[in-house]
Amino acid sequence: MGETCFFTVAPHFPLSVSLINERNMSSRILPIIRKEFIHIRRDFRTLMIIFIMPVVQLLMFGYAINMEIQNIDLVVLDHSQSPASGELVRAFQGSRFFTVNYFEGGATEVESLFQQRAAKMALLIPHDFAQTLATPLPSALQILIDAGDSNTAQLIQNYANAVLQNYNAERGLVTPIDVRTTIQYNPALKSSYFFVPGLVAMILMMISALLTSITIAREKETGTMEQILVSPVRPQEIIVGKVVPYIFLAFLDGVIVLLVAHFWFKVPIIGNPLLILASSLVYVFVALAFGLLISTRAATQQVAMMAALMGSLLPTIMLSGFIFPISAMPKALQLFTYLIPARYFLPVIRGVMLKGNTLEHIGVSLTVLTVMGLFFLMISAKKFKMTLET
Amino acid sequence: MLNYAVETQNLGKRFGKFEAVKNLDLAVQQGEIFGFLGANGAGKTTAIRMLCGLLLPSSGKGTVAGFDIYKENEKIKQRIGYMSQKFSLYEDLTPAENIEFYGGVYGLKRGTLLQKRAQLLEELGLREQADMMTRSLPLGFKQRLALSCALLHDPPIIFLDEPTGGVDPEARRNFWDLIYHMAERGKTIFVTTHYMDEAEYCHRVSIMYQGEIIALASPKELKQQHQKASMQEVFIHLVDR
Numbered sequence: 001m002g003e004t005c006f007f008t009v010a011p012h013f014p015l016s017v018s019l020i021n022e023r024n025m026s027s028r029i030l031p032i033i034r035k036e037f038i039h040i041r042r043d044f045r046t047l048m049i050i051f052i053m054p055v056v057q058l059l060m061f062g063y064a065i066n067m068e069i070q071n072i073d074l075v076v077l078d079h080s081q082s083p084a085s086g087e088l089v090r091a092f093q094g095s096r097f098f099t100v101n102y103f104e105g106g107a108t109e110v111e112s113l114f115q116q117r118a119a120k121m122a123l124l125i126p127h128d129f130a131q132t133l134a135t136p137l138p139s140a141l142q143i144l145i146d147a148g149d150s151n152t153a154q155l156i157q158n159y160a161n162a163v164l165q166n167y168n169a170e171r172g173l174v175t176p177i178d179v180r181t182t183i184q185y186n187p188a189l190k191s192s193y194f195f196v197p198g199l200v201a202m203i204l205m206m207i208s209a210l211l212t213s214i215t216i217a218r219e220k221e222t223g224t225m226e227q228i229l230v231s232p233v234r235p236q237e238i239i240v241g242k243v244v245p246y247i248f249l250a251f252l253d254g255v256i257v258l259l260v261a262h263f264w265f266k267v268p269i270i271g272n273p274l275l276i277l278a279s280s281l282v283y284v285f286v287a288l289a290f291g292l293l294i295s296t297r298a299a300t301q302q303v304a305m306m307a308a309l310m311g312s313l314l315p316t317i318m319l320s321g322f323i324f325p326i327s328a329m330p331k332a333l334q335l336f337t338y339l340i341p342a343r344y345f346l347p348v349i350r351g352v353m354l355k356g357n358t359l360e361h362i363g364v365s366l367t368v369l370t371v372m373g374l375f376f377l378m379i380s381a382k383k384f385k386m387t388l389e390t
Numbered sequence: 391m392l393n394y395a396v397e398t399q400n401l402g403k404r405f406g407k408f409e410a411v412k413n414l415d416l417a418v419q420q421g422e423i424f425g426f427l428g429a430n431g432a433g434k435t436t437a438i439r440m441l442c443g444l445l446l447p448s449s450g451k452g453t454v455a456g457f458d459i460y461k462e463n464e465k466i467k468q469r470i471g472y473m474s475q476k477f478s479l480y481e482d483l484t485p486a487e488n489i490e491f492y493g494g495v496y497g498l499k500r501g502t503l504l505q506k507r508a509q510l511l512e513e514l515g516l517r518e519q520a521d522m523m524t525r526s527l528p529l530g531f532k533q534r535l536a537l538s539c540a541l542l543h544d545p546p547i548i549f550l551d552e553p554t555g556g557v558d559p560e561a562r563r564n565f566w567d568l569i570y571h572m573a574e575r576g577k578t579i580f581v582t583t584h585y586m587d588e589a590e591y592c593h594r595v596s597i598m599y600q601g602e603i604i605a606l607a608s609p610k611e612l613k614q615q616h617q618k619a620s621m622q623e624v625f626i627h628l629v630d631r
Contacts, residue, residue, distance in 0.1 A: 222481075226444060231496055232467045
């Protein structure tokens with residue numbers, strides 16, 4: 001090249017000299033990265049998605065998915081009518097979890113109360129309660145719980161046990177009811193400790209996949225992809241150029257949601273914060289690569305967006321262990337969970353935040369995630385069509 | 391083979407059952423302005439896209455700049471410029487940023503690119519608008535900017551797919567002046583159009599009808615052969631048979 005001419009006023013063209021520059025890859029990736037940053041900076045919608053959506057979602061879901069139940073309707077059938085039984089009932093009344101009503105009927109009528117949803121739990125105190133309490137023998141109580149919703153039933157049982165334990169401790173009794181549950185890592189049994197890290201995983205997955213999924217589809221729609229395809233750019237250059245800018249942004253998102261999780265929802269950070277950030281970086285990389293993979297296949301932005309939402313949100317909620325424990329799933333479904341990135345990230349973020357896990361605990365998960373991300377990128381580059389063929 | 395900038399034999403493209411291009415035989419010489427005429431849907435764009443490597447042919451053979459269109463796509467891409475009717479510019483980038491991006495994608499050295507950018511903005515009369523978004527430029531400017539971006543790497547062969555679509559007559563005339571300048575400097579121009587007055591400016595034209603070439607000669611020869619005064623009449627005569 002070296003010639004400074006162009007068409008029109010330029011004095012002459014260098015005949016048949018082409019400006020072929022067999023240059024290294026990075027020189028063609030940089031312009032793509034730079035251009036992508038300009039797009040993002042000028043696109044208000046993308047900026048909103050990046051900076052506002054995660055915070056709004058975290059606040060919204062953080063409050064909506066609250067697994068603490070309060071004011072459980074409890075009916076008491078007190079056949080003992082003794083000071084001891086009165087004290088026990090007061091213990092339930094004193095807890096913020098229960099609303100106590102006395103009930104005169106028998107045990108069989110409790111069922112109809114459950115049917116009418118007038119009660120969730122019934123406490124049956126036998127007539128000899130006070131007497132046996134005075135002996136060293138264990139005394140019996142009957143607790144009926146409406147297990148129509150098994151999760152709620154489980155919680156009610158836990159709360160009831162806690163109240164009974166307190167009662168025992170206060171009376172200094174020799175364990176008439178034997179309950180020994182020790183709760184570690186989350187002694188306050190705050191569900192937010194459990195859910196907020198899960199939400200972080202869900203939100204990062206969704207936003208990241210969404211961001212990259214529309215980038216290539218948009219260029220197909222506007223026709224600029226055609227112009228890029230007639231240039232000597234290689235697919236892997238386009239893919240890398242498209243993913244790098246979003247790694248920065250998605251990572252920034254990770255920082256934002258983690259700050260909200262810690263300072264707003266008061267989720268403790270026991271482990272190394274840098275380890276959490278590094279893990280988040282690996283995780284958003286996987287999500288971005290996933291979005292890009294969708295983008296190479298989708299013809300329009302709308303299709304890409306729908307696919308990214310469905311492909312990121314549903315599996316992350318259902319199959320990552322975010323809400324439903326993986327160990328409780330059917331075997332076939334359990335195998336399927338190994339394909340879900342959040343399945344590996346959840347134990348990492350929960351482990352480091354709540355349990356103070358170190359790199360040796362989470363190394364395997366991070367390795368799996370890295371391999372996953374690279375695999376998605378490779379497939380994207382392979383699937384990326386250098387033609388306009390559909 | 392190397393004498394021709396573009397050469398094809400029996401080149402065809404089929405989309406499912408629909409044959410968009412049938413048995414295309416072309417031999418375009420270096421420095422020629424080759425017009426590709428036809429109504430919308432005649433197969434012009436499909437043909438040009440096959441030559442640029444944007445579509446894979448279904449049958450036949452072809453070379454561009456002496457390179458095989460099946461196997462040597464990368465070499466071809468370095469030697470061609472392509473501009474479509476859509477003027478593939480980024481509307482949310484300034485003209486300067488568009489030039490920078492396309493120059494970068496073609497691997498131009500930074501120094502050369504900056505120099506070229508300044509020169510182009512001057513030539514296109516866009517110096518004042520250098521910081522404006524491309525979307526707010528008049529269509530004629532966009533068209534010339536798109537062409538400039540497509541030619542940043544100074545390719546010897548230039549494909550223009552309906553480059554003047556939707557542009558006013560004066561801008562069209564200016565555009566054709568540019569095409570002449572380029573041809574004089576040894577560039578091969580392969581241009582599709584459905585404006586018949588533009589056909590008169592071409593060295594040779596081929597008329598496509600339903601995926602096939604039904605006439606191929608210089609405008610003068612075609613007019614003589616069919617005893618018509620203008621290419622417009624020749625076209626109507628051929629297509630309405």
